[in-house]
């Protein structure tokens with residue numbers, strides 16, 4: 001379902017998860033009643049807030065159920081959900097922070113996490129496994145070689161003939177690589 005509105009608040013964090021919350025009963029009457037909200041705090045959104053400015057007397061009409069019909073910003077997948085679930089993802093956003101949020105969502109996706117599943121991705125585990133954003137896999141491999149000081153004490157000739165591609169192929173078995181938001185890749189160490 002597409003919504004005619006975009007988030008009405010100025011968004012300084014473009015990846016910040018936003019939700020479009022609508023009313024089920026009004027929708028069944030053919031009325032598109034709803035609004036954009038921040039996922040942070042979504043669990044407190046009320047039926048009254050959803051109807052604000054719509055001209056619908058929700059109490060009179062017996063409106064009760066609200067639902068997230070659309071999302072904006074970055075999420076692991078695009079899906080509908082209830083506002084409690086949206087609020088749980090909002091909490092995760094606050095824990096992870098705006099800078100690492102796209103990488104966190106990519107990791108959640110690679111782990112097969114579903115937005116409305118029982119088990120939310122663990123922020124601590126993400127922080128342990130995330131190896132940063134790199135231009136490509138080979139760039140990460142070089143970064144890894146340097147950071148781990150793998151060639152310390154090697155003869156010049158060994159350094160010169162080091163087969164980084166082959167080394168990277170072996171290393172690849174222990175990592176997950178996901179496309180980054182604007183090109184490049186996010187690298188995650190597997191368990």
Ligand SMILES: [Zn+2]
Nearest residue numbers: 023025026063
């Ligand atoms: Zn309604």
